[in-house]
Amino acid sequence: MIDWSAALKVFAFGFSGVFITLALLMLAITISGYVIAKLSKGNEDT
Amino acid sequence: MEVSFFNTIILKTGFVHVYWGHVVMWAIGFAFIYLAVKKDFEPLLLVPIGFGIFIVNLPITPLMGISEGKRELINIFYHYGLEWEVIPPLIFLGVGALTDFGPLIANPKTFLLGAAAQFGVYVTFFGALFLGFGVKEAASIGIIGGADGPTTIYLTAKLAPHLLGPNAIAAYSYMAMVPLIQPPIMRLLTTKEERMIVMKQLRPVSKLEKVLFPLIGTAIICLLVPDSAPLMAMLMLGNLFRECGVVERLAKTSQNELLNIVTIFLGISVGATMKAEGFLHWQPIYIFFLGLVAFGFSTIGGVLLAKFFNLFLKEKINPLIGSAGVSAVPMAARVSQKVGQQANPRNFLLMHAMGPNVAGVIGTATAAGLFLSILR
Numbered sequence: 445m446i447d448w449s450a451a452l453k454v455f456a457f458g459f460s461g462v463f464i465t466l467a468l469l470m471l472a473i474t475i476s477g478y479v480i481a482k483l484s485k486g487n488e489d490t
Numbered sequence: 491m492e493v494s495f496f497n498t499i500i501l502k503t504g505f506v507h508v509y510w511g512h513v514v515m516w517a518i519g520f521a522f523i524y525l526a527v528k529k530d531f532e533p534l535l536l537v538p539i540g541f542g543i544f545i546v547n548l549p550i551t552p553l554m555g556i557s558e559g560k561r562e563l564i565n566i567f568y569h570y571g572l573e574w575e576v577i578p579p580l581i582f583l584g585v586g587a588l589t590d591f592g593p594l595i596a597n598p599k600t601f602l603l604g605a606a607a608q609f610g611v612y613v614t615f616f617g618a619l620f621l622g623f624g625v626k627e628a629a630s631i632g633i634i635g636g637a638d639g640p641t642t643i644y645l646t647a648k649l650a651p652h653l654l655g656p657n658a659i660a661a662y663s664y665m666a667m668v669p670l671i672q673p674p675i676m677r678l679l680t681t682k683e684e685r686m687i688v689m690k691q692l693r694p695v696s697k698l699e700k701v702l703f704p705l706i707g708t709a710i711i712c713l714l715v716p717d718s719a720p721l722m723a724m725l726m727l728g729n730l731f732r733e734c735g736v737v738e739r740l741a742k743t744s745q746n747e748l749l750n751i752v753t754i755f756l757g758i759s760v761g762a763t764m765k766a767e768g769f770l771h772w773q774p775i776y777i778f779f780l781g782l783v784a785f786g787f788s789t790i791g792g793v794l795l796a797k798f799f800n801l802f803l804k805e806k807i808n809p810l811i812g813s814a815g816v817s818a819v820p821m822a823a824r825v826s827q828k829v830g831q832q833a834n835p836r837n838f839l840l841m842h843a844m845g846p847n848v849a850g851v852i853g854t855a856t857a858a859g860l861f862l863s864i865l866r
Contacts, residue, residue, distance in 0.1 A: 454629065454864050459612050461860045463605045465714050469852070472706050473699075473782035477595065480698055481787050487564050 542761020556648025586728025605847025607815025609791025
């Protein structure tokens, strides 16, 4: 007997959780890259 | 008296305890060693696994049981290495020290390809449920689709330790077979024009970005999915050793000596879980079938998301790099490169494919952490 409630919870929470986690990581890396590029450009200008 | 003594001696040898199941397992062990030695399939793992299978199926050998209240030799490796969850995180330390996250930092959208390639994990999870496995067992089988041996072992040891042998063997066997499994699926899902897409060279990544990556990565993933911390923290620590540039000795030890030592204990312990009595029935056959399904659907997930990206992107990406989102590093990236070059000999996809490839490692460890947080 398949426990559908648990299975669907695992699927919905699990797969979307992977996407959300990696999307946040993508966002954080994009922002940090942008900030570092700005800062290093600022240093070069001065 | 002499006859009885002789009989006792005979009964104390392994010969009289051998049955057909042992012989089958010896053949499987030899097949693994053959594949490693002759075909160069994951030799660092298949040699100790194959030998582990062989010796644990020599009957009445004091290796994997408990005698006089004490664990026997390989049982000690298994108990403290795998059941105590020490070995998979240490392997991740070495993987982190070996991995250059530069291509991922240079093209962060490939994080999402690594996430999409976990599709096979969840398809297989449902497949395993349909074949009669319990929810925890299904999760441990599904994670094979991530194509990440240490994560498969880590999750299985926690959720379904009785499946450790078949799950680990399926994961490593299919990882070795990535060059055979993926290309037909990649060609089926892409047109020749798509496979010929040339991608712009990646931007250079500064040292500061590379040093910050493991810190940012650890913070975000471990805060969101604390159960993935043992794997992610060690992966990122290894990477910090590599990138910070001031602990070269630690980085080299993590990449070489430590990784080699734990690989020996991992291989022999996993092989030794495959005793004939527990292995020769329907479950491992189903697991091998489901492992193949998992790899297939993970490849499909990565390629299809890359194609979906192309509906919106000005600078198109070659959808072949999506298949590298399964985390078999760097083999899956090499497959993308090879299939890409078959369509366009002047195409160099390797570095572009390394982005989703290493994102896949993070994605699989995250998926394992999420399984643990839901099911434990």
